[in-house]
Amino acid sequence: MGEGIVLKYNVPGDDFTRAGEASGAVKSQLKQMQLSPDVVRRVAIAMYEGEINMVIHAEGGTIEVCITPEYIDMVLKDKGPGIPDVEKAMQAGYSTAPDNVRNLGFGAGMGLPNMKKYTDEMKVETTLGVGTTVTMRIYI
Amino acid sequence: MKVKDVIEQSGLELVNMGDNVDDEVGSVFCCDLLSVAMGKAPAGGAWITVMGNVNTLAVAALTETALIVLAEGSDLDDAAVAKASQQGITVLKSEKPVYETAKDIDILINA
Ligand SMILES: Nc1ncnc2c1ncn2[C@@H]1O[C@H](COP(=O)(O)OP(=O)(O)OP(=O)(O)O)[C@@H](O)[C@H]1O
Ligand SMILES: [Mg+2]
Numbered sequence: 660m661g662e663g664i665v666l667k668y669n670v671p672g673d674d675f676t677r678a679g680e681a682s683g684a685v686k687s688q689l690k691q692m693q694l695s696p697d698v699v700r701r702v703a704i705a706m707y708e709g710e711i712n713m714v715i716h717a718e719g720g721t722i723e724v725c726i727t728p729e730y731i732d733m734v735l736k737d738k739g740p741g742i743p744d745v746e747k748a749m750q751a752g753y754s755t756a757p758d759n760v761r762n763l764g765f766g767a768g769m770g771l772p773n774m775k776k777y778t779d780e781m782k783v784e785t786t787l788g789v790g791t792t793v794t795m796r797i798y799i
Numbered sequence: 800m801k802v803k804d805v806i807e808q809s810g811l812e813l814v815n816m817g818d819n820v821d822d823e824v825g826s827v828f829c830c831d832l833l834s835v836a837m838g839k840a841p842a843g844g845a846w847i848t849v850m851g852n853v854n855t856l857a858v859a860a861l862t863e864t865a866l867i868v869l870a871e872g873s874d875l876d877d878a879a880v881a882k883a884s885q886q887g888i889t890v891l892k893s894e895k896p897v898y899e900t901a902k903d904i905d906i907l908i909n910a
Contacts, residue, residue, distance in 0.1 A: 769832070
């Protein structure tokens with residue numbers, strides 16, 4: 660991560676009432692810094708999808724956001740089960756979400772595609788049984 | 800049309816009065832799948848959905864949706880009521896199906 664403002668969050672697993680708090684906090688911060696509404700929206704979308712994925716699929720994790728004058732980096736790290744086939748997981752419509760979270764409106768299989776679409780750079784590093792790290796960058 | 804005018808003129812039940820009542824409502828959006836809504840819900844839109852849980856509110860807040868209209872008589876659950884008031888999100892409720900609810904709001908904001 661480069662120089663800039665660094666924000667860190669702990670995302671508890673399986674707590675849907677709190678999911679979105681970290682993304683909401685970052686969004687408020689970016690608005691306060693008067694970044695363009697488009698950048699704020701893209702960061703909010705990408706980060707929320709990553710955050711909620713950690714809650715649903717990986718029992719929570721940590722998020723580090725770094726805000727520099729040129730870009731915003733988001734690193735989402737979890738110790739979940741990992742993703743067996745990243746290419747497949749990135750496809751629109753692919754989801755292994757269980758019924759209980761589908762009933763809440765999740766499971767369209769659009770989270771990772773949204774993250775890809777709304778960021779300028781995205782990298783998924785994953786090891787089965789060890790965890791997943793998603794790194795995203797949005798240029799300002 | 801402003802959020803407060805939609806509240807007054809739609810005749811729908813007010814579930815939560817948000818802190819954005821002077822914002823403009825520019826369009827109508829229908830969807831129940833959260834990550835589809837996350838990617839597509841327009842800022843300043845009226846979002847018609849049957850999903851009344853905390854995640855709906857989180858998505859509405861992040862996308863800057865102007866107001867949520869729960870269709871088909873669906874309700875916010877208790878955690879969602881708390882979140883709506885804490886986040887200042889306007890929520891209305893309609894007994895009609897999604898399409899009719901959306902049509903009514905569309906006609907109202909474009910009148
Ligand atoms: N952090 C993660 N750890 C383990 N598996 C993951 C993680 N993130 C995503 N996945 C896997 O990738 C799949 C696709 O993720 P994606 O976010 O696109 O869809 P979804 O979460 O299933 O549904 P949606 O995001 O549309 O509500 C998931 O169903 C899951 O199998
Ligand atoms: Mg997802």
